[in-house]
Amino acid sequence: MFRLWSNSHQDRPENDTLHRESKVKELKVAIGPLSGRSLQFCTDACFMRYLEARNWNVDKATKMLEESLKWRSTYGPxxxxxxxxxxxxxxxxxxxxxxxxxxxxxxxxxxxxxxxxxxxxxxxxxxxxxxxxxxxxxxxxxxxxxxxxxxxxxxxxxxxxxxxxxxxxxxxxxxxxxxxxxxxxxxxxxxxxxxxxxxxxxxxxxxxxxxxxxxxxxxxxxxxxxxxxxxxxxxxxxxxxxxxxxxxxxxxxxxxxxxxxxxxxxxxxxxxxxxxKGHFGAEVAPEPVCIAPSAS
Incomplete structure (x- = not known):
């Protein structure tokens, strides 16, 4: 019994990875073809964040990501x-x-x-x-x-x-x-x-x-x-x-x-x-600076 539990337990990380990759593929299909900045924004890591936020529910993640893409296209962050x-x-x-x-x-x-x-x-x-x-x-x-x-x-x-x-x-x-x-x-x-x-x-x-x-x-x-x-x-x-x-x-x-x-x-x-060139204000030359201690 212990051996069975141990083997099952060891398989979980791989199974989790495969499960997540499968969900990412589903989300990509649901979102459909992308171009321009939307394509650049939607990396695999991005898809995973939206899936994680919606507990890996593809339908909910799709809705959430579509709303974000619409927001980004109008807000222009x-x-x-x-x-x-x-x-x-x-x-x-x-x-x-x-x-x-x-x-x-x-x-x-x-x-x-x-x-x-x-x-x-x-x-x-x-x-x-x-x-x-x-x-x-x-x-x-x-x-x-x-x-x-x-x-x-x-x-x-x-x-x-x-x-x-x-x-x-x-x-x-x-x-x-x-x-x-x-x-x-x-x-x-x-x-x-x-x-x-x-x-x-x-x-x-x-x-x-x-x-x-x-x-x-x-x-x-x-x-x-x-x-x-x-x-x-x-x-x-x-x-x-x-x-x-x-x-x-x-x-x-x-x-x-x-x-x-x-x-x-x-x-x-x-x-x-x-x-x-200062179209948004007086020009400030971008020179290397340090405003707080760097991490050691």
Whole structure:
């Protein structure tokens, strides 16, 4: 009996792989022929993310992916350039760190207490731009990113509207499935509980499980976060040892470099020329910079 169980158990990884490959083939057939950017977007890894998000149900994954392709064709996330959303980043309320977590995932740092604009549409474009940027900077073989959310200065008076939070969750869950690996909410004030009670209902079960609350005086939650991040890279505002001050000008230079990478990737070299010539604002020369400690 033990031998039978053992053999069966050992076969599972191979069977799982074959099962997933079969599902990917089914999804490809269901989606049908693709061209242009849609073809470039729909890699095997992409198909697997959408299937995973819908528990490998091909019909549900097909519907989800079709809606994302329609959204991408109209919203144009890969066409957004830093010049168009730079005003949103002036306070450092949302930016990509230059270190990765222990699993090699890109890290987005969010500081909702530094909200500086009121236009929700542009806030969402800024968010989408940085999600795309985080994906652009993933190492080979890594599909996910991590979020670090610092609640310093946060209050109900300066918090993002529920509408913005709902739209953020909608975009992340429906158009970037399985891209979020973990999200740490660091030291949220007690009053945040009221806001969270509303927002959490927009989260699906998988996303909800990825959201972790960290309190500096709670040893278990601190240890959990440190299991994902090297203390030497983690900024002091998250309990780490790295001293870091957001510099908007330096970050903008880095984003212009990444705009060049993105333009090449998606075939928008002609649009990049408009950006580099300052058609979206004063020219900033893209020079190599480091805005936070590199991962060791």
């Amino acid at each position: 890969e066409e957004i350039r830093w010049r168009e959303v730079a005003v949103e980043g002036e306070t450092g309320k949302l930016f990509r760190a230059t270190f990765h977590d222990r699993q090699g995932r890109s890290v987005l740092i969010l500081k909702p207490g530094l909200q500086n604009t009121a236009a929700i549409d542009n806030q969402m474009r800024h968010l989408v731009y940085l999600i795309e940027n985080a994906i652009l900077n993933l190492p080979e073989g890594q599909e996910q990113m991590a979020w670090l959310i610092d609640f310093t200065g946060w209050s109900l008076s300066n918090s993002v509207p529920v509408k913005s939070a709902r739209e953020t969750i909608h975009i992340l869950q429906n158009h970037y499935p399985e891209r979020l690996g973990i999200a740490f909410l660091y030291n949220p004030p007690r009053i945040f509980e009221a806001f969270w009670k509303v927002v959490k209902y927009f989260l699906d079960a998988k996303t909800f499980e990825k959201v972790k609350f960290v309190y500096p005086k709670n040893k278990d939650s601190v240890e959990l976060m440190r299991s994902y991040f090297d203390e030497e890279n983690l900024p002091t505002e998250f309990g780490g040892k790295a001293t870091f001050n957001y510099d908007h000008e330096e970050f903008s230079k880095m984003m212009l470099q990444d705009d060049a990478k993105s333009a090449t990737l998606w075939g928008f070299d002609d649009k990049l020329q408009l950006v580099s």
